[in-house]
Amino acid sequence: MRALSSLRSWLSPPAAPAEDEAALDRHLDDLVRFYGQGCALVLNLLHLVFWPTDPWLLPDPRVLAVMHWFRASTFSVHALFLLALRLPSLHRRPLPLFAAGVAVSSALFGVAMAALGGLDQPYFYMTYLAPMGVGAMPARPARRLWLSPACGAVICLSYFLARPEHAASPHLGAALGCMAFTVVISFAIGHAMYLLTRRAFLTGLALDRSRDILEEYSEHLEDKVAEHALQLRRLAAYREQAATDERARLARELHDEVGQQIASLRYTVAALARHGHGAPAVGELDQGLTALGEAVRALVADLRPRVLDEQGLGPAVRWLFDRAAARTGLPCTVTIREAPGLTIPAAHAGAAFRIVQEALTNALRHAGPRTIHAELRIDGDGIHASVTDDGRGIGPVDMIRAGMGLFGMSERAAALGGHVEIAGRPGQGTVVRLHLPLHDEPSSATAVPHR
Template sequence: MSESKIGEKALDSIIQEMVDVVTNSKDEIFQIGEQSRTEFEQLNSELNDTKKQVIEMIDEGDKLERQVRFSRMRLSEVSKHFDKYSEAEIREVYEQTHQLQMQLSVKREKEKQLREKRDDLEQRIRRLSETVDKADALGGKISVVLNYLNDDFKQVSEALEDAREKQAFGLQIIEAQEEERRRLSREIHDGPAQMLANVMLRSELVDRTFRERGVDEALKEIKDVRKMVRSALYEVRRIIYDLRPMALDDLGLVPTLKKYLATVEEYNSLQIDFSSHGEEKRLDSKYEVALFRLVQEAVQNALKHAEAKTIQVKFELKRNNVNIVVKDDGKGFDTNEKKEKSFGIVGMKERIEMLDGEITIDSSIGEGTVIMIQVPLNQ
């Protein structure tokens, strides 16, 4: 056996070991995230109940405080005109005032305890929210790594002729992984992280708003905080969906493409026209994943680099092949000019080669871009 073959087998063994380790790590992180999410929901429910109790306790305390003031006025009246009241009446006023003061003291102490409990719950919820976000972000990064190891590296490993080519392509994958991490970091920092930071600031203002401007204003602040939390949750789910849409396994390629393109259209405020032609049937998993990634990469290129306002995606499934056309009205580019860090197009070409397909990119500066893909179905 040649040294090249021995090197390939050793590398394949290392890759498989990496896949197993990363998969186990992903499962553990997912469990941590789910446990934290469950505890977050429980604490959030408890926090809502505690806030209601605080409001009720404040109302009861305010009522008692008014009664105490009235009783003190009554006591002052009795003290001024001591000779006009009987001993029993005087004793009754003194006892009533004392009793009301004791009740008020108890209410205020309960209110203080409830406030402390509320503040503690809010701090715990913030910490859990951070844990959930970190787990989701880390899980997403691991999914990217697994995607390259499973969907790309293994298939490429079978096609490459020797270990030197594997090493060269491995360096490209490492570069792509780093770029994906940077992209995820930017999206999380500019999206959910910023929103959650604002939520923390706004949540701290709720208590002050309540004390200074009353219950109605505080409730408005709480509603605004809820809207911000919903927006942050939407951003997190969008990022997770970009990494690996679960609908691809459940519904198939065409429904997943429709859902993905509708989400991109809504989020980026642009027009995406999608049309599907030909047979309606499920494809082998490797085709569905690869074709979805090809469309995803082409659309993302149109968004990020072409600055397109309108994108057309045509998908045609025939008996023996698949045809895809992605057209945009963006600024276009010179196809003869090689750009640094253009791994998006390189990755698309690598996928096409692994599927024995063909890709044609037609573009010129100021005229938009048309990407045509044809993949044979050797199922």
């Protein structure tokens, strides 16, 4: 059974996709044209080379006359075949044209060999070359089944029709048996050539597709690498700019708030030195120290609010918006929904707070809003926050090429597996949404209280 299965798969290999089979047919037609043109050119070249030598190689006048006729007739057939291939209608159907050329050449071959001698002479056995030559051309099994036998049959028919008396030769059985064997060998060689051609062609198609996929993937990968390189460059620039901005802000705060308080204390101390330790001067000194302490505490709160570490993310966001409302006079409201029993990792709480803070700062600085509202929801799915304003709005945002503030928010969220979305329309306000999943943190990690 295994041998029969192997023979069946050898005779009829599994079909490829329809488009691949159609491409293979076109490739086989190209091979037929190439093989047919090559055979016709080579055979005619051999005729031209050996034609002048026939008088020395074939001294028998009868044999020489037959060979001259054979060379002239087959040379003409091959030349007509080459010309016919140039016609568009025949060029598109090379196999029938090739088969017709083989049939005519085989008939002329059989007639010429019959004129040279009977089956007791070597001439008939030279005709075995024709099926073997046809066998080297790859063709599908269905075409091969009639191509090789047709070549042998035409030779035998033309041979015995030209000289019927040769059919009475005692060598008839051996001659026909050898011809049948030659046809079988021709079929086997041709089918093997077909299988090799088929495998090579289909493998080439698969390789071409793989190369196209790899090229497409390589281009996509190059785009991704370039995009990530841009992100890294922008992140480095953002961090440098953020550090520069923070230093500049601290310098302004120290100069405007703390510096002024220190200058006021100097004047108070100078007054004390001039006028003595009166109660009014001491009171002024106490007020100056109190104001200086408040300025320092405000500065420290901007750097890292204590409420975030002591009370958690929700109270810290509420403190942030209450502080903004007190500074600007705008309605800055917060809605907070918290699932009880959750512990928020410090990194997540800090990132969420800074993203909400940046969204609030952007709205106050750029949007010109009348109101700002924040929603904060903390549950098992993560941290969800949104900051909505009714300001001038914003158009579509490319987070990769956005400004430093928006890019920084996106990078903070992405570093913890989250993402930031910004939506808005000019004149209709803007909403910034944050989703930050809560991943399991090592037990040693610092956590922010959640109340």
